[in-house]
Structure formats: structure tokens, C-alpha cells
Amino acid sequence: MLTKRDYPRLGETAYVGELENGLRLTVAPKPGYRKSLAFLAVNYGGADRLYERDGERLQSPAGAAHFLEHKTFELEDGQDAMSLLAQRGANANAFTSPDMTAFHFDCAGGLEDSLRLLLRFVSAPSFTPESVEREKPIITQEIRMSEDDPEDVMYYGLLKALYEHAPLRENVAGDVESVEAMDAETLYRLHRDFYVPANMALVVTGRADPARIEDICLEALPRSSRPRPLTVSPGPEKPGPVSVRTERAMDVGAPMFLAGAKTKSGLLGRESVKFELTATLALSAVLGTSSPLYRRLYDEGLINETFGCAFENVAGVSHLSFGGETRNAEHVCLRVLEEAANQAARGLDGAFFERQKKTAYGGAIRALGSLENIAYNLAAGAFAGYDYFETLGVLDTVTAEDCRGFLASYLTARSCAVSEILTKER
Amino acid sequence: MRGVWLTAVRAERFKTGCLSVTALAEHGKRTAAMNAVLPYVLRRGTSRLPDMESIAGALDDMYGARIEPAIRKRGEIAALGFCADFPDGAFLPGRPDTLGAVAALMGELLLSPATKGGRLRGDYVESERRNLLDDIAAEINDKRSYASLRLTGTMFRGERYGVPKLGTAADAEKISVATLTKYYKELMASAPIEVFYCGAEAPERVAALVREALSPLPRSAQIRMPVTGNAWVVPEGQVRRLTETMDVTQGRLCMGWRLSEAVPDPDRAALAVFNAAFGGSVTSKLFTRVREELGLCYYAESVTDRWKGALFVSAGIDFDMAGTAEREIAAQLDALARGELEDWELEGARRAVVNAVTSVLDEQPGLEEYYLDRSIAGAGLRPEELAARASLVTREEIAAAAASARLRCVTFLTAEDENADET
Known part of the structure; x- marks a missing residue:
């Protein structure tokens, strides 16, 4: 059951709760809006490079979170989930930041249908070793485009000058070598460890009915969840910059x-x-x-x-x-x-x-x-x-x-x- | 007030208000740089608040209201002025009248600038002229938008439409206190002014506040409505080509077509759905065929300009793929013209447009832009009507729009060490 919370200073209301499988759900209806927005976030990003599972230390290679985001859109028959969502009238997209991978869409109708599809494809991957190979040149080009962008070059220049080993200093997408080295097996392991309901949060806002959203989550997601993986910090940074x-x-x-x-x-x-x-x-x-x-x-x-x-x-x-x-x-x-x-x-x-x-x-x-x-x-x-x-x-x-x-x-x-x-x- | 039009959309679902004041002027070589610099000069100071620090302080007092210069280009019309957004007083301690304060300051910025000897202040004009020159120089920073700018500049060489929104460096160099002051006075005397408001306030009160704020407007001349049309100068059958080299890691291919020959007054809904089917959505021909299936592009997108009746495609490609990518993009347009569009593609395109237009209703900046365009066009559908019409656009209408396209220009930005050539 979700708990209703009112925020009188803001004139907002939210329905909040943690489902049995650990998914953190928030529904924030906006009266008068025509549009709905669903935002499914995984607590896993480009900077989560080392983690513990069942007492074992495991690596998430550079660029892996971003690569996995790309491949998550692939469905069993090779169809593209983004295209299926578009055919239902949902405008979908995704991003990977240093500490989050998020899949989201907005729509002016058909929210429930599109939400079921979103929960299904994010929790059940279908990519193959061949399709991972096909993705490599696309991601390499994305990295190249960032290399042409002076703002990106300047930003990463600063992060490298500030941090000695915080993974934040590396491009979220990795580099050409890390993309080339990626394989389906690693991506499946990372999906199994990180893309679990207990490590996710879903927010639905705009036009939304909290009770219906909760029902859909219970139907479409696994009933139970493996525990949240523990991210291991790379150790404290020294005070002051690495280079000035x-x-x-x-x-x-x-x-x-x-x-x-x-x-x-x-x-x-x-x-x-x-x-x-x-x-x-x-x-x-x-x-x-x-x-x-x-x-x-x-x-x-x-x-x-x-x-x-x-x-x-x-x-x-x-x-x-x-x-x-x-x-x-x-x-x-x-x-x-x-x-x-x-x-x-x-x-x-x-x-x-x-x-x-x-x-x-x-x-x-x-x-x-x-x-x-x-x-x-x-x-x-x-x-x-x-x-x-x-x-x-x-x-x-x-x-x-x-x-x-x-x-x-x-x-x-x-x-x-x-x-x-x-x-x-x- | 003579030559001033107000559009007020009352909507209680928002916690902010949005107010814009826009003068409509001719866009062209003589005016572009002056249009681009004027709002920035006016925002430097007023007779009461003589510098940016005091203006910013006044905005802080209005709970961080923002009043930003806005310069837009619609065909051969420039729309220049200010856009404001501010928290609604109902959600603030003491319920202050933020709309009243913002409207008054907006009027002041437009009509009581800081002056010296009856002219705009020389130091402000000079400093904003330099900033404009920097902005023009910085157009090169984003290679994708720079490539599109080179396409329109080449395709419409010698035409008003081809002049970049910010003008050229040479024209910016020529701006002086005397010419800019004269131009400013000309606009205040005769330019049509569009005012837009969206928020919880009643339209009658908005009208009263705007009338008060703009009361010093010196309407001493006939109102001059700038015009835009779909006439083209490039001769029929000619395709202009340009290759330019630069420090880039990816090639940028741009193509431009004339659309309006068969549709002089394009049906906006049909044009929007055609664009979504060709290259404006993830179910489009360019996305699914050229990018995903054939792997020819890293991105490939189309946009239309309904004011000029033009279609533009921009694609990121490997340096040696320019010829192949160009042929395949043209082939997809031909396929659309033959009506080759599957049901899911048609439905995907319709829904993309319906979703985009419906989204406008939930976003104040989107509403502002939509209604400004509608006012400039003189008439048109409301967003709800456009969405309803878009959901009914047929395969035949899309084919007719595609069939009307005539290729006029191809530009390519590459790293290869070739000599740039222009034909």
C-alpha cells in the first residue's frame, strides 16, 4: 500500500511506498495535466566500477552501465522497444549518468500499456553476442561526438585535474578500447546483479492513478528480488587537486x-x-x-x-x-x-x-x-x-x-x- | 493600443506565470545583427535601474523571476523581445504580486532604456556588439548545428532567409550607437507587438497590467507588418554543393529540399506527420532504415520550415560514406512519395505528432512559442485542434508532401584534407 503525503507549501501530493520486491515507487499526480511521465531508474551508473555480491568483489568495466542501457531496449525477436513504445504514442528515451541509469517515456494516452512494456523490457534482457558486436561502432561514434564537443572536453579535463581515482573522471560511455572489449556475458552478469527491483525506483507523474500504477508494478515485475549489490568506494581522495x-x-x-x-x-x-x-x-x-x-x-x-x-x-x-x-x-x-x-x-x-x-x-x-x-x-x-x-x-x-x-x-x-x-x- | 496584441491563456495547473513581449521586424542583411543585439542592450540598464546588478537585484526580490532576451526567426520575420517566467504569488510567503512586478519591469526594459544624450548608452552598445561577435564566432563550436547553418547559408545565398539569425560578423561590426538608436526608435514607433501570458491570472487583469506597462509606447508612425513568403531564388533544377574541411572526428552531411512548389500553403498537420514519417521520429524511415538497418548514419534527422516551405536533413556519417548516405536518404524520400509506408509507420508518425503537440499544453514555454507562431501566421489551429487533425493525416497526404520535394542543396563537413569547393 502506498502512503499519501501532502505538501501544502508546494501544493503537491505524492503516494510513496516500497513494494514487497523492494521497488521504491512514487506517484505524484498533477491535476489538469494531459501528459503522463514514467521514469524507471536503476541505482547503477558509469562510476559504479567495483561492487560486492555474496561476499565476492566484482568489476563493472568502464562504460559497461552505458553499454547495458543501449542493449536493454532490444526485445526477444530483435525488435526495438523504443520503436514499440513510439507506435503506442509514447516518446521514450534513456540516459546513463555516473550514478544512475534511467529509462523514461511521456505520453498523452496509453500510459498503462506502455508502462507494462517498460517494466518488462528493463527487467528481462534479450540481447545476443551478435547484437552486442553490432552495437560497438554506434557507441564508438557516440564517444567520438563527445570528443568533438568542446564543453565535454573541458568538463572531463577539469574532473581529471581534480580527482585522482574517483571513477567520475572517466567518460560515462568509456573509451574506444573498453567498448571494443565488451561482451554479452559481462553485460548479462551486470544486469542480473544491478537491474533488480530492490535496486530500482519508479516515479510516475502528470496524469496518473496511484492504485493502478501499483497494480501494474506488482503484475509486471518479479515478485521477489535479489538484494541490492553493494558498491565499493575506490577510497578517499587526497585534499587539493591532482594538477592545477x-x-x-x-x-x-x-x-x-x-x-x-x-x-x-x-x-x-x-x-x-x-x-x-x-x-x-x-x-x-x-x-x-x-x-x-x-x-x-x-x-x-x-x-x-x-x-x-x-x-x-x-x-x-x-x-x-x-x-x-x-x-x-x-x-x-x-x-x-x-x-x-x-x-x-x-x-x-x-x-x-x-x-x-x-x-x-x-x-x-x-x-x-x-x-x-x-x-x-x-x-x-x-x-x-x-x-x-x-x-x-x-x-x-x-x-x-x-x-x-x-x-x-x-x-x-x-x-x-x-x-x-x-x-x-x- | 495600436499595433499591440495580447494572447492570454488562463491555466491554473501551473505554479508559475509566463509573460513575453515580442516585436516583429524584418529579417535580412540590414537588420539581423541589430535585431540580435537590441534586446541585450536594453537589458543592460533602464533609467531607474541603470545597470545589470540593480536589474538582477530587482528580479531576486521577485523570488528569482527571470526576464531573458529572446530572438527568433520565422521565415523572413524576426521576432525579438523578452520572455519572463516567475513563480506564482499564491505559492510564495505573503502572496506577492509577481505578475504585476514583472509586467512593470518588462515595460521599463523595453521603453525606458538607460540613455546618454538621447541615445542608447555607448558603453552598453559597444559591449553587447562585442558579445554578439563572440556569439557569431562560437557558432562553430557545435559542429552539428554549424553544419546546418552552412546548409541554409549555401541554399539561400543572396536571400533574406539565408542570412543567419544573428547576422554576420561584418554586419555586427557596422553597428553604432547612432544606427542602433535610430533602429530602436523606428521599431517602437511602428513594429507590431505581440504579448503572451499564461498562468492563473484573469485575462482582464493581465490586459490592464500590460496596457499600463506599455503606455509610454510612442506610436508615431503607421504599423508596419513584416512579411515572409515562400518565394525562392535558386533556379529550378540546380543543386548547390559545398564541401568544407574542419577538425572533426565525424562527417556531417546536410541536404535541403524545396517543399512548397506543390503545396503553396502547406497543411500544417500533414507536413508535421510527413516529417515524423520521413526523419522526425524513432519510427521514421531515416531512423529505422538508414540508421538502424543499413547502419549508414550515427544520427539522421529531418526538420521542416513551414514558413519557407523547406525540408532539411542532417546526418552524422563516416567520412567515406557521403555518396552512399546521400543516395539512400533520397531513396527513402522517393519511397514515401510512392506511398510506401506500412501501417505501423503511419501510426507511429501520427502518434509522435499528437504526443508532441499535446505535450505543449503542459509546458508554458511550449505554449508561448506555439501561440506566438499562431499570431505571426495570423490564424491557425489551437494545439488541441492540430493534434486531432494530425491523428487523421492519410498516407496519400504524406505521399503528396514527399512528392513535392525538390533537392536544392547538399553540404558536407569533413576532416579529409581536400580543398573546399563550392558550385
């Missing part, structure tokens, strides 16, 4: 950079939500669009509207980053670090901080306009042990002093690395 600077020349219109620093690792539950909100508010205070520094750098022509900042908490580690197009990355970094040091020493401006909190409050309301966003966050919360719809309650507890502490600990010259993309002479 990396660069590549590419066919780009203007040079760009991404700087960043490692923050806290092992964040879970409500603490992870509070840390993320603290990080976001602290970064906005230093270099957000309404900060004095942003205006000065923009007026001086050092940054343009591509400039921004971000915080990521993924696969057991977390980091902050900032960057954009500029002709003088070194100078922009220095100014940001100088401003961060000032605010860490003096504390944040109180009135400014309260305005940033209003923006964060509005942002949490705004985010409820996207079904995709709601589904992703509810599923991520189910795995990490927090309730996404409780975000506003956590926001209330963040103080200017929390943000000052964040800046003093993490946005410092000692902790930062920078990845630059330079223009190529054509």
Missing part, C-alpha cells in the same frame, strides 16, 4: 575555461540537500548574476552571458565549478578567488543573502513546472535517502554563516584547478 591546470586547443570561436574544486564526499540524505543549497547560495553571493563581481567582470568585457557556476554531488563525491568564455581565464579566476576570500573573512552581506534565498525559494517552485525534473529528483532522492518535496523546509535552515564557512573551506586558491579550451589557428 590543463588545456587543449580546439576549433572553437572563443577561448573558454572551467575552474573547480572538490568539496565534501559521502553526502547522503537531508545533509546532501542542505549542502547543495548552501553551495549554490555561497556561489551566487560571490559570482551570481546579481553579484557586484559579476557586473564588474561583465562591464570590463572579461565575461559574457556564458559565464556561470554550478555544484554537483554525484557518485559519492562533490565539487563546485565556474567558468565560461573569456580571453583571460587566469585573471577571472584570480578575481573570483579574491572575492571569495573577502566574503569568507568578512561574512556575506545580510540583505543580499536574504534576496538570494528568495531566488532559491522561487527556483524550487519553478522547478515543479517540469515533469522530467520532478521525476528525476524524486528518483535520485529515493536512492540517496531524501524527499525532494521537502527542499523548502531545508532551505529555511541555511544561514549566511553556513555559506561563509563553505567559501572559507572550499573556494580557495589551494583547492582550485582550471581546464581551458584555447582557439586553434585556422
Whole structure:
């Protein structure tokens, strides 16, 4: 039975529960919507490289989670599940991140039929050694396309500069060699170990009837489940970056950079939500669009509207980053670090901080306009042990002093690395 | 108000409001760069809030409302202005009137810019002109969209339609405080203005707020409606070709057809379902045959431009497969023209369009775009009507759209060390 939870501040309702087989199910109906969205997440991603099952240590090779996502769409007769869903009017897709593999579709009708198909093909694989071979050139090209993308090259450049061995530093899809080495047997083993109901979360939002969804899950998924596999962490990272600077020349219109620093690792539950909100508010205070520094750098022509900042908490580690197009990355970094040091020493401006909190409050309301966003966050919360719809309650507890502490600990010259993309002479 | 139209969609299912103000202008060589830079210059400062920091501060006070410049191209019409989205006051502490505050600031950005000596501020114009030049230079960064830009530039060389949305670097270089101020005044005097709102507020109150916000609009001249049409300059029977080399690991093949010869005023639903059947969905000919079965492309997608009556295909391929891929893509279009479309393909294409159009109803940015297009076209179906019509499009209608296509241009972006040639 699902439990009904009301969130009066947000005007949202969710029906939440864990089924007998361990599947974590959330149904968040949105009255008035014509569309439904189903999002089935597996708690397994590109960074889950080592795990334990029945006391035995096993490897998940580089790129395996992503390869498995591709092959999951294949049905018994060689048919493609995405195409079958499309014929039913469902617009389906999937992605693999460092800590999640997700299969999702939206539709303006026929939800129950499409949901049955989704649960069936994700829990019962049908690929063959031949079809695994056929997939290799397709994935290799996907990797090549990412190699042509300056933003991707810059991003992975930064992660490699920051992390010594966190698997996050490698492309989720692996590399050409790891794709070539993949075989059906390994993929079947990984499917058996990770794609079990107890290691999955399903979120349905938009037009949805909670009782019907629960019935369909009970019908279409195995009654019992093997236990969740235990992912083994690759060990703690040393403080500070591995290297302070990396660069590549590419066919780009203007040079760009991404700087960043490692923050806290092992964040879970409500603490992870509070840390993320603290990080976001602290970064906005230093270099957000309404900060004095942003205006000065923009007026001086050092940054343009591509400039921004971000915080990521993924696969057991977390980091902050900032960057954009500029002709003088070194100078922009220095100014940001100088401003961060000032605010860490003096504390944040109180009135400014309260305005940033209003923006964060509005942002949490705004985010409820996207079904995709709601589904992703509810599923991520189910795995990490927090309730996404409780975000506003956590926001209330963040103080200017929390943000000052964040800046003093993490946005410092000692902790930062920078990845630059330079223009190529054509 | 003269030359100002409001579309208000009342919808209580959303927790945010959406408001856009869009001026319609001519798109072409003379105007493109100015259209692209103007909203950015206006967003730098107003007479009351003289810089970005004070504007951003005012937006923070409205619980993080966003007002962003928007520049869109519809055929040979430029639609430039601002799009705002903001949390509905009903979900905020103290229930503030976010719509009222956003409408007022939007009016201020459009009508009371920061000026010096009666002209737009020189430092703001100069800085945004440089940013525009950077944006134009950055078009090369995404190889897939850059390849499509090269296709339209080559296919419509010498035509207004072929001018890129942001204009060219040479035209951006020419922008001055004097020319941009004159152009801005011209637009405020005579450009049609479309206002769109979607949210929980009653249309009468929205109309009153918009009237108030735009009251300083100096309508001193005749309203000039820009025009777009489906006339083409490329002579019948000629196929333009361009090969360009670049630092890429994958080849990008683009093809363009004229569609409108047989259908001067295309039925929008038929055109959309035709596109979904050809290369706009996962059940399409390009996806299932060219990509999956034959393995000729890593991606192969089609889009149509209903304003110009054009069809474009973009594909990622191995460098030595350009000829084969081009022939196979053309063969799939021929098959569609002969009516070779299985029942599941027809149904898949219809449902893809129905789903996409129905989705628009649940997303404010989608609704904004849909109704802006409808206003520019002067009339048209509502999303519910378009979805109903799309579910009835026949195999014959799809065949007729495919049969009307005439290949006009092929471009290829490759890494091979060849000399680029243009014919």
C-alpha cells in the first residue's frame, strides 16, 4: 500500500511506498495535466566500477552501465522497444549518468500499456553476442561526438585535474578500447546483479492513478528480488587537486575555461540537500548574476552571458565549478578567488543573502513546472535517502554563516584547478 | 493600443506565470545583427535601474523571476523581445504580486532604456556588439548545428532567409550607437507587438497590467507588418554543393529540399506527420532504415520550415560514406512519395505528432512559442485542434508532401584534407 503525503507549501501530493520486491515507487499526480511521465531508474551508473555480491568483489568495466542501457531496449525477436513504445504514442528515451541509469517515456494516452512494456523490457534482457558486436561502432561514434564537443572536453579535463581515482573522471560511455572489449556475458552478469527491483525506483507523474500504477508494478515485475549489490568506494581522495591546470586547443570561436574544486564526499540524505543549497547560495553571493563581481567582470568585457557556476554531488563525491568564455581565464579566476576570500573573512552581506534565498525559494517552485525534473529528483532522492518535496523546509535552515564557512573551506586558491579550451589557428 | 496584441491563456495547473513581449521586424542583411543585439542592450540598464546588478537585484526580490532576451526567426520575420517566467504569488510567503512586478519591469526594459544624450548608452552598445561577435564566432563550436547553418547559408545565398539569425560578423561590426538608436526608435514607433501570458491570472487583469506597462509606447508612425513568403531564388533544377574541411572526428552531411512548389500553403498537420514519417521520429524511415538497418548514419534527422516551405536533413556519417548516405536518404524520400509506408509507420508518425503537440499544453514555454507562431501566421489551429487533425493525416497526404520535394542543396563537413569547393 502506498502512503499519501501532502505538501501544502508546494501544493503537491505524492503516494510513496516500497513494494514487497523492494521497488521504491512514487506517484505524484498533477491535476489538469494531459501528459503522463514514467521514469524507471536503476541505482547503477558509469562510476559504479567495483561492487560486492555474496561476499565476492566484482568489476563493472568502464562504460559497461552505458553499454547495458543501449542493449536493454532490444526485445526477444530483435525488435526495438523504443520503436514499440513510439507506435503506442509514447516518446521514450534513456540516459546513463555516473550514478544512475534511467529509462523514461511521456505520453498523452496509453500510459498503462506502455508502462507494462517498460517494466518488462528493463527487467528481462534479450540481447545476443551478435547484437552486442553490432552495437560497438554506434557507441564508438557516440564517444567520438563527445570528443568533438568542446564543453565535454573541458568538463572531463577539469574532473581529471581534480580527482585522482574517483571513477567520475572517466567518460560515462568509456573509451574506444573498453567498448571494443565488451561482451554479452559481462553485460548479462551486470544486469542480473544491478537491474533488480530492490535496486530500482519508479516515479510516475502528470496524469496518473496511484492504485493502478501499483497494480501494474506488482503484475509486471518479479515478485521477489535479489538484494541490492553493494558498491565499493575506490577510497578517499587526497585534499587539493591532482594538477592545477590543463588545456587543449580546439576549433572553437572563443577561448573558454572551467575552474573547480572538490568539496565534501559521502553526502547522503537531508545533509546532501542542505549542502547543495548552501553551495549554490555561497556561489551566487560571490559570482551570481546579481553579484557586484559579476557586473564588474561583465562591464570590463572579461565575461559574457556564458559565464556561470554550478555544484554537483554525484557518485559519492562533490565539487563546485565556474567558468565560461573569456580571453583571460587566469585573471577571472584570480578575481573570483579574491572575492571569495573577502566574503569568507568578512561574512556575506545580510540583505543580499536574504534576496538570494528568495531566488532559491522561487527556483524550487519553478522547478515543479517540469515533469522530467520532478521525476528525476524524486528518483535520485529515493536512492540517496531524501524527499525532494521537502527542499523548502531545508532551505529555511541555511544561514549566511553556513555559506561563509563553505567559501572559507572550499573556494580557495589551494583547492582550485582550471581546464581551458584555447582557439586553434585556422 | 495600436499595433499591440495580447494572447492570454488562463491555466491554473501551473505554479508559475509566463509573460513575453515580442516585436516583429524584418529579417535580412540590414537588420539581423541589430535585431540580435537590441534586446541585450536594453537589458543592460533602464533609467531607474541603470545597470545589470540593480536589474538582477530587482528580479531576486521577485523570488528569482527571470526576464531573458529572446530572438527568433520565422521565415523572413524576426521576432525579438523578452520572455519572463516567475513563480506564482499564491505559492510564495505573503502572496506577492509577481505578475504585476514583472509586467512593470518588462515595460521599463523595453521603453525606458538607460540613455546618454538621447541615445542608447555607448558603453552598453559597444559591449553587447562585442558579445554578439563572440556569439557569431562560437557558432562553430557545435559542429552539428554549424553544419546546418552552412546548409541554409549555401541554399539561400543572396536571400533574406539565408542570412543567419544573428547576422554576420561584418554586419555586427557596422553597428553604432547612432544606427542602433535610430533602429530602436523606428521599431517602437511602428513594429507590431505581440504579448503572451499564461498562468492563473484573469485575462482582464493581465490586459490592464500590460496596457499600463506599455503606455509610454510612442506610436508615431503607421504599423508596419513584416512579411515572409515562400518565394525562392535558386533556379529550378540546380543543386548547390559545398564541401568544407574542419577538425572533426565525424562527417556531417546536410541536404535541403524545396517543399512548397506543390503545396503553396502547406497543411500544417500533414507536413508535421510527413516529417515524423520521413526523419522526425524513432519510427521514421531515416531512423529505422538508414540508421538502424543499413547502419549508414550515427544520427539522421529531418526538420521542416513551414514558413519557407523547406525540408532539411542532417546526418552524422563516416567520412567515406557521403555518396552512399546521400543516395539512400533520397531513396527513402522517393519511397514515401510512392506511398510506401506500412501501417505501423503511419501510426507511429501520427502518434509522435499528437504526443508532441499535446505535450505543449503542459509546458508554458511550449505554449508561448506555439501561440506566438499562431499570431505571426495570423490564424491557425489551437494545439488541441492540430493534434486531432494530425491523428487523421492519410498516407496519400504524406505521399503528396514527399512528392513535392525538390533537392536544392547538399553540404558536407569533413576532416579529409581536400580543398573546399563550392558550385
